[in-house]
Amino acid sequence: MRFDIITVLPGLLESPFAHSILQRAQKKGIAEIVVHNLREYSTQKQRSVDDYPYGGGSGMVMQIAPFAACIEKLKSERDYDEVIFMSPDGKTLNQAMANQLSGLTNVIILCGHYKGIDQRIRDIFVTKEISVGDYVLSGGELPSAIVVDAVVRLIPGVLNDETSALSDSFQDDLLDAPVYTRPADWNGHKVPDILLSGDQAKIEIWRHDEALKRTQDRRPDLLE
Structure with a gap:
């Protein structure tokens, strides 16, 4: 199973994927986790990916163009089962959802930041929105790591004891x-x-x- 995670803070995801079960899953070739720096798809001189919201209000909004460029590039290379956006107003992650996701092959995960992302990204590209709880975090990076961890451990061959995941809470x-x-x-x-x-x-x-x-x-x- 392959995860492509799009974020403005790739460094935030280095540690979660470099240890324990997730590290072993990657070394075994069972899971592939690729983190993409959204700023590399910006056309701005300062590689900015956000702008002021139309209609006024506080905070900055992530622009559609960088996300679109990254997603379209990835889709030109392989087919994806889901394009997931980590959002507090998505469906709450539970074990049944993790079980379902573990049967997929290729997944893109979008990590929001700042005030949020341009709604058109969600309308055009996103196929599933997931929340990890009724609270707000600074961005989607940590929630994306939670999703990957919950899903990868269910893939056959990842855990040394194949029955362990089946007896989890x-x-x-x-x-x-x-x-x-x-x-x-x-x-x-x-x-x-x-x-x-x-x-x-x-x-x-x-x-x-x-x-x-x-x-x-x-x-x-x-x-x-």
Whole structure:
């Protein structure tokens, strides 16, 4: 799967993609993440990509021409399944959406900045808008990294344990059950006996019950 991310701050995305699971996925050739500097597509002497909003108001608006030039260049090289814009008024990212995206091949992600992007970019080029929550960030770079991380870990071959992603929270509309590791007794705080029993069938029932209790307590909306 290939991600082409368009941003005015490419340096902001260097670290998230250079470590851990995302780094391994790229080294294995399972995922390709390419970050494009939007300023390279500006025709302005100062390589500016924003201007004052029509109708007045505060803030600057990202112009349509640089985005159009970058998107059209990318589309001339390959077909894309989605052109995603990270926006607080997009559909909220959840596990079901991440599952769906993980089945795609080529995706473009647009990172907004300043006051926002010219609406015509959204009207002409964008096929999906995604939000990572009901709050506003300085730009779309960190949300784009969240989307890539959530999606790439689901691609077969990325995780060492293929079943790990399938048991994550939200995969079955439940939060995950409590997990424990050695030592079995730490200063009197013990691991539940059932997990030490070796009876896998009973352990799975316990985990499901605990997941249900945790979801009921913390996220009852998921059970609706």
